[in-house]
Amino acid sequence: MPAARFLLLRGWALLTALVAAASLLLQFALLMRGIGASLGPGVASLRFFSYFTILSNLAVCLGCLWLCSGRALRPTVAATLALCIGVTGLIYLLALQGLWQPTGLQWWADAGLHYVVPMLYLAGWAGLLPHGGLRWRALGVVLLVPLAYLGWAMLTASWLGSAPYPFLEVQRIGSRAFGLSVLRVGGVFVLGWTLLWAVDRWRRR
Numbered sequence: 618m619p620a621a622r623f624l625l626l627r628g629w630a631l632l633t634a635l636v637a638a639a640s641l642l643l644q645f646a647l648l649m650r651g652i653g654a655s656l657g658p659g660v661a662s663l664r665f666f667s668y669f670t671i672l673s674n675l676a677v678c679l680g681c682l683w684l685c686s687g688r689a690l691r692p693t694v695a696a697t698l699a700l701c702i703g704v705t706g707l708i709y710l711l712a713l714q715g716l717w718q719p720t721g722l723q724w725w726a727d728a729g730l731h732y733v734v735p736m737l738y739l740a741g742w743a744g745l746l747p748h749g750g751l752r753w754r755a756l757g758v759v760l761l762v763p764l765a766y767l768g769w770a771m772l773t774a775s776w777l778g779s780a781p782y783p784f785l786e787v788q789r790i791g792s793r794a795f796g797l798s799v800l801r802v803g804g805v806f807v808l809g810w811t812l813l814w815a816v817d818r819w820r821r822r
Contacts, residue, residue: 622745625745626684626741626745626746627684627685627687629737629741629745630681630682630684630685630741631681631685632737633677633678633681633734633737633738633741634677634678634681634682634685636729636733636734636737637674637675637677637678637681637729637730637734638678639729640674640725640726640729640730640733640734641671641674641675641678641730643722643725643726643729644665644671644726644730645665647722647723647726648661648664648665649661652664660777663773663776663777664773664777664781666773667769667770667773667774667777667781668781668782669701669704669705669766669770669781669782670705670709670730670731671730672701672766673698673701673702673704673705674702674705674730674734676698676701676702677698677701677702677734677738680694680695680698681738689747690746691750692747692748692749692750692751692817693750693751693752693755693758693759695742695746696742696751696759696810696813696814696817697759697762698738698742699738699739699742699813700759700806700809700810700813701762702734702735702738702739703735703739703809703813704763704802704805704806704809705730705731705735706731706732706735706736707805707809708802708805709731710731712784713782713783714731716783743816743820748816748817748818748820748821749817749818749820749821750817751813751814751817751818752814753810753811753814756807756810756811759806759810760803760806760807763802763803763806767785767799770782770785771785771787774786784798784802785798
């Protein structure tokens with residue numbers, strides 16, 4: 618890799634990691650100042666890590682720090698990060714942003730986690746990371762990520778009394794609506810992976 622491109626790659630990775638870390642720390646501090654003051658730091662921390670938004674941003678932050686160290690991410694790992702952070706931004710944009718109106722510091726945390734980090738990582742993945750090694754059939758393994766998250770979300774919901782997202786509130790919306798929500802989100806992951814695979818093939822050429 619040419620020196621200039623290597624420096625650009627590391628600069629992008631560092632910027633993305635810093636924005637993700639700053640957004641995560643700000644959101645955690647705001648959560649601690651909110652429900653953490655009444656329910657305690659343990660419950661607040663569990664609530665914090667029950668959100669897919671938090672986990673996907675954390676994974677991107679760690680992946681970019683890995684790149685900053687001069688090591689490479691495997692194509693499937695890099696694309697899985699792109700898929701998860703892309704789904705984070707897309708579902709928030711289409712289904713969740715209208716449910717509240719953050720202001721002040723919460724607006725900054727919200728924008729960082731749902732807009733800035735997804736756009737930064739997806740742009741860097743498409744334009745700076747190596748391409749040509751992605752396989753569509755890896756989708757079977759990649760889908761274990763949202764499946765594992767679903768199990769984690771349901772587990773934390775049983776502990777906390779409420780799910781992290783409205784479309785996962787099975788007691789409120791009913792099992793049929795819950796199943797349809799899960800299928801819709803699964804479809805977003807399948808379509809997202811197909812799109813990333815197509816971009817990877819195009820970039821290889």
